[in-house]
Amino acid sequence: MSKFTCKCGHVINLIASPNENEWRLIREGTLEDIVSALDEGKIINGEMFLDFLRGKEITVYRCPSCGRLHLEEAGRNKFVSYVKEVSA
Numbered sequence: 540m541s542k543f544t545c546k547c548g549h550v551i552n553l554i555a556s557p558n559e560n561e562w563r564l565i566r567e568g569t570l571e572d573i574v575s576a577l578d579e580g581k582i583i584n585g586e587m588f589l590d591f592l593r594g595k596e597i598t599v600y601r602c603p604s605c606g607r608l609h610l611e612e613a614g615r616n617k618f619v620s621y622v623k624e625v626s627a
């Protein structure tokens with residue numbers, strides 16, 4: 540997927556690397572597991588780190604125009620969108 544169109548109409552280009560609009564979301568417990576694996580020497584390089592993370596992360600696209608977060612949590616290339624709440 541090279542582009543993602545936000546519901547506001549903004550087209551997010553996903554080709555750029557690193558991509559300012561693409562984030563990763565992980566559970567706190569996963570982060571703690573990674574820290575433990577690093578402390579125990581089970582992760583010694585970037586490739587092992589990415590292998591450890593695989594399947595435990597959610598890809599998030601953040602629209603730079605409206606601030607919506609699009610989480611790939613409904614399956615591959617299936618997104619659930621969250622709209623920024625406007626404070627009164």
Ligand SMILES: [Zn+2]
Nearest residue numbers: 545547602605
């Ligand atoms: Zn948007």
